[in-house]
Amino acid sequence: MTGRRAGGEIPPVLPLLVQAADRRLKEAKIRLAAIDAAPLGSTVTVLGETFTLPQTSKRADGRPGRVWDEHGNRRNPQAEEKRAFFAWTTIEILRHTGIRVEELLELSHHSIIRYRLPNTEEIVPLLQIAPSKTEKERLLLINPELADVLSALVARVRQGDGRIKSIPSYDMHEKTWNSPMPVLYQWEVSSEQRPISLGFIRAALIDTLEASGLTDNNGKPLHFQPHDFRRIFITDAILNGLPPHIAQVIAGHDSISTTMGYAAIYPSDVIEAHRAFIARRRQMRPTEEYRAISTEEWDEFLGHWERRKLALGECGRAYGTDCAHEHACVRCPVLIVGPTERPRLEEIRDNLRDRIAEAEREGWFGEVEGLSASLSAAEVKIATLDSRRQRRESAVFLGIPSLNQITARTSAPAPQHLPPEATRTALRKVAADST
Incomplete structure (x- = not known):
């Protein structure tokens, strides 16, 4: 894939990339399910695409390995779903933890542990990161979103008996093979469980970015590394x-x-x-820092918080700082937008589109550039609001394994989906049940 590295251009569009990864995974699952349900030799249409299944199959389950689309191209829906799944898990885990990619590939079932807070005796789930570049282990708090991703990953690699097979993996930095561990990034190749390679992860991420249609400031596809x-x-x-x-x-x-x-x-x-x-x-x-403030200074301080209230939400600008965007609030990254401001954002977006069309008709090309930047910022804020709303309304699978599941001694119970408001309470309960 060509194009520049993401640099500082990924953060503003990261919500759109997350949405694209989630959409690709859902579409791949729907496509695979429809093809697997169709009889061999038939034609099936799903998500606007038509596929022709082969007359025979060499797979043990009798399902087609490859199909042909309406353009005559050979497609492997199972491989496409696998690629979309691991791209989704990689994006979610990396953005919620900030771990290195070699640490990601070394995550195992034993990496999910519990910790009892000394003051409140509350049990919280943690993710243990084994040493990679340094000789220090560290623990990261697992939030509900990360728990959902980890549970999906555990459920995918777990065998029929409820265990995750321990396999050796290669340490890219030490140039040695690690002892067999129940690593989470593994899959079946020719009836054998093997670790997933870094090259596959990079390719899956690039596929997702290309599918999102995101481009850099020069109009070229964004290019980034894990x-x-x-x-x-x-x-x-x-x-x-x-x-x-x-x-x-x-x-x-x-x-x-x-x-x-x-x-x-x-x-x-x-x-x-x-x-x-x-x-x-x-x-x-200095002693002057402890002097009593004047009435004017206090009024100015209170006035700052009153001026935070805007038509589009609240300004997150720090006290005593000037507006760096000349009050072009729709473009400002510190604008705090709530769900109630979405209709106004939609009005601004539609108005910007009309103004861009007018500028293009009149030949005001300098105006088009500035309006397009505002339109892009408004669309990103709307997409962020929609993402938050979907996260609140959608069911969240808790996904934190118990102690028995962590040590792979018993089969895990079927996953349960909990409403968002019960997630945090259930996290503590599941962790407590594992003691």
């Missing part, structure tokens, strides 16, 4: 208030300078402010 999700995760964590030294521990970096270097799109003025803050902490605080 490591770009690590950069995005660290950047997003710091921008949303996570202290850099905590981000350093989560990422597994030896130095905070490495962590700050990963935050490639972190605003330079915020970096300088953070460094200045650390320098001040190393010195004695």
